[in-house]
Amino acid sequence: MAKVGTPQTSPTLPTPAQGVRWTTPIVETPGIVVLASWIWRLTRFLVTLPFRFPVLVATVAVSFAAWWWLDWPGLAGFWATAAVASLVWWRTWPDSYRRCVPLRVLAWWRHVFVYRRHWQPVLVISGLAESYQERRYLPRIRRVTCDTWADRVRVSLVAGTSPTDFETRVAELAHGFQAPSCRVVVDGPRRITLEFPRHDTLADPIDALDIPDAVDLAALPVGIREDGSPWLLRLHGTHVLVAGVTGAGKGSVIWSAVRAMLPAIDTGTAQVWAIDPKRMELSYGRALFAQYADTGEAAVAVLESAVEQMQHRAARYAGKRRSHTPTAEDPFVLVVLDEVAFLTAYHPDRDIRKRSENAIATLTSQGRSVGFAVLAALQDPRKEVMNLRNLFPDKVALRLDEASQVDMILGEGARDRGANAHLIDPTLPGVGYVRMETSPAPLRVRAAYVSDDNITAMTDVYGVEEA
Ligand SMILES: Nc1ncnc2c1ncn2[C@@H]1O[C@H](COP(=O)(O)OP(=O)(O)OP(=O)(O)O)[C@@H](O)[C@H]1O
Ligand SMILES: [Mg+2]
Structure with a gap:
């Protein structure tokens, strides 16, 4: 029997002293599984598309139908009707039009040309993602929304990272996406929102505020x-x-x-x-x-x-x-x-x-x-x-x-x-x-x-x- 405290070595495994390195065996995923996974992703993308972008899908579908059945005059008619309807909407409810249309177009634009385009390099360089090869370990942009002063980028974190990792890199993120600052809001488990102001909203002095009618000494x-x-x-x-x-x-x-x-x-x-x-x-x-x-x-x-x-x-x-x-x-x-x-x-x-x-x-x-x-x-x-x-x-x-x-x-x-x-x-x-x-x-x-x-x-x- 071995004495207590004496290290025991297996007679069959080589010890480090013998210069043999132990490596984890690499198991390749079978090709059929990879193909099935891609087909599943494509199907899921096509099925969820109308729910995620209903206006876009409807517009493309109606344009195509107008062109298919009514030829070019039909397509031109559809677009002319859409333009007149937008004009009427803009004149009648300017606020809701501005909220819905320009800000959504802006959000789409910034999603594609700012955040998605620079996402991987900015995250890798700021130390929030591992390397250019490991896309699997890249936090994912879920959605970009805009309001009149800021962009909000909703992000799914990869397992093993925490919102604090982002909170300590806000300066790098702000510089990376050319924003004056960046704020991290925690939405839930593995979900955060990055808030990027588009301009400095505090640049102009604020006049003395109105004296409130009722005083709340706590606010x-x-x-x-x-x-x-x-x-x-x-x-x-x-x-x-x-x-x-x-x-x-x-x-x-x-x-x-x-x-x-x-x-x-x-x-x-x-x-x-x-x-x-x-x-x-x-x-x-x-x-x-x-x-x-x-x-x-x-x-x-x-x-x-x-x-x-x-x-x-x-x-x-x-x-x-x-x-x-x-x-x-x-x-x-x-x-x-x-x-x-x-x-x-x-x-x-x-x-x-x-x-x-x-x-x-x-x-x-x-x-x-x-x-x-x-x-x-x-x-x-x-x-x-x-x-x-x-x-x-x-x-x-x-x-x-x-x-x-x-x-x-x-x-x-x-x-x-x-x-x-x-x-x-x-x-x-x-x-x-x-x-x-x-x-x-x-x-x-x-x-x-x-x-x-x-x-x-x-x-x-x-x-x-x-x-
Ligand atoms: N909130 C503000 N918005 C715009 N201008 C301001 C504001 N606060 C101060 N200022 C301007 O800055 C000047 C200096 O402000 P203030 O006297 O409040 O500074 P302070 O921090 O109290 O400095 P000190 O320690 O020397 O007393 C003011 O005279 C005013 O012109
Ligand atoms: Mg003072």
């Missing part, structure tokens, strides 16, 4: 997303950090949020406490704020007073309720901090730095469920400057200086997934990336620009003059 409209839908910012139940170099447009995010809250400020169910060390950003709308501070000492006093009120409220709620509903008695309090690093890193007085850091840490770690939120702006996201950034659950990355700062703000892997905040054009202030709870893929957004005139109008209507 304040502050700008638009790349697909044209509203960018809704959650403030109640979270804290938000907005990072970006000087001139990136942090002010527009802050002001858009304040603007969207105005009716709640008016009814007293929400308050904004503003800290404005630069005295440039928020002083203009001072009349809208329940508290305002522009010096280090005053700022710490405001922060510590917020902590005190928060703890008082928490003590009242203890054992009675676990969440906060904004009311005039217990309003939602938003502490807005412009250039938070001034207080936590740059202020010359060590005591001010320490006390502000403590107050911000207490507010961000305990304020969420009792109706206190912090909205902070920051130029430099490095740890030496702002070591509290992880206490902010939601973050917005506007234009940043360095690629390494993207993941500092949006979390690990955000840059790989296409959040190129360091490449944002300096002529596009207010453009940035956010991560939504629903998807790990970052979204490109642009904040609406609230001008000085807008702020004046806001303070005229909603402001309260100091006594």
Whole structure:
């Protein structure tokens, strides 16, 4: 009997030391099976064709029938009737015509001449498919659809690959198909959609949005997303950090949020406490704020007073309720901090730095469920400057200086997934990336620009003059 732990070798199999290599036997598929498979594919293609392209098949069939039975005049008559019918459709229902006809033609065109044509080289070069020979292992395009701003390419993945493989190659895919960006949407098991915008929908500034009639503090409209839908910012139940170099447009995010809250400020169910060390950003709308501070000492006093009120409220709620509903008695309090690093890193007085850091840490770690939120702006996201950034659950990355700062703000892997905040054009202030709870893929957004005139109008209507 062999001793335990002694490797046993079969006397019949050669050992690697003898220099013989073991290779998997190659079993050739019989020709008849290959032929049957091709016939099956052809039959399936012909049978499903009328269901996949009904208008195309009907048009070809009717053209052929008109030519067969009525000769050339019949064919010409059919096409003339089709042209008149299209014209009538276009004049009567222009929207539905534009949606159906030009976008479908465009989708077909882009499918054939852009995506199918470049699919294999782009995927192979970007490392998403094995080699030019192995077509079996090439992810398959299922369908291409177009709307007014983007192409959507539905893809079936090959077994063994995951949507993350695509998410980390979005830059290569965008370049490969000459799109400004690419986003990966997971549709289901082994199914994804690649979204390629055809042009930059955020290139033009957005005017200040209309003040909503009813305020939803969990979804304040502050700008638009790349697909044209509203960018809704959650403030109640979270804290938000907005990072970006000087001139990136942090002010527009802050002001858009304040603007969207105005009716709640008016009814007293929400308050904004503003800290404005630069005295440039928020002083203009001072009349809208329940508290305002522009010096280090005053700022710490405001922060510590917020902590005190928060703890008082928490003590009242203890054992009675676990969440906060904004009311005039217990309003939602938003502490807005412009250039938070001034207080936590740059202020010359060590005591001010320490006390502000403590107050911000207490507010961000305990304020969420009792109706206190912090909205902070920051130029430099490095740890030496702002070591509290992880206490902010939601973050917005506007234009940043360095690629390494993207993941500092949006979390690990955000840059790989296409959040190129360091490449944002300096002529596009207010453009940035956010991560939504629903998807790990970052979204490109642009904040609406609230001008000085807008702020004046806001303070005229909603402001309260100091006594
Ligand atoms: N959303 C926007 N759309 C268009 N233009 C904008 C937008 N936001 C800002 N701008 C323009 O960019 C300029 C700088 O913006 P802003 O003052 O908000 O930058 P910032 O990030 O707050 O910079 P700083 O850190 O120096 O305060 C503004 O004066 C305005 O002209
Ligand atoms: Mg600013």
